[in-house]
Amino acid sequence: MKKILAVLLAVMILFALVGCANSDQTDHKEEETKEETVEENTKESETVEDGNEEKSDTLIVYFSWSNNTETMANYIHEQIGGDIERIVPVDAYPDNYNETADLAKAQQDNDERPQFEALAYDPTTYDTVFIGYPIWWYSLPMIMETFFDTYDFTGITIVPFNTHEGSKDGGTYEMIREREPGATVLEGLPIRGRDVNDTSSKDEVREWLGKLNLE
């Protein structure tokens, strides 16, 4: 009888010990799971916070051959901030004016789509995108056609701006409305290239920005 009792006791102790060990494991797993969830949540909120911190609402993106449009883009950037990026052709245009004029004409006649280097910023992730370019042969440089083919600006506000030597906007703001029917295209500003460094041009940019009523 003593032996039976001793065996029973031993079995009970064994069960008790195994039970403890199991519940320890379960607790530990639960804790691990909780810790993982906390970690995941922290990561998520960090990402959102990082995104909010780094993400700007406005992008200024422009193509410029002799830097007049770049000057205008910089005026806009000084006034409103945001991100700014130049559209860089994969095949650079020649430095020579006549050569560039001939190449640009051939590209227009052949309805070509000159490629541009990948942008650092994705224009379709912004609320408002200022898009700048020079007038080439009374119209958009063909690289801008590539740009509008590449991105769908549905739901985004586009603000066009350009420089020229007499053609003003050359009907390009209307062309952009046709290319991007889902976008809201605000009234743009054309500035004469040779005047772009004048204080009056900077003032003109400031006045125009004021009238756009951007938030």
Ligand SMILES: Cc1cc2nc3c(=O)[nH]c(=O)nc-3n(C[C@H](O)[C@H](O)[C@H](O)COP(=O)(O)O)c2cc1C
């Ligand atoms: C290839 C080429 C074609 C041009 N065609 C026109 C034109 O049709 N109408 C116009 O007013 N200006 C024309 N221009 C002048 C430019 O629009 C003007 O100089 C502009 O300010 C240049 O801007 P960027 O310095 O940003 O390249 C042309 C310039 C180049 C290089």
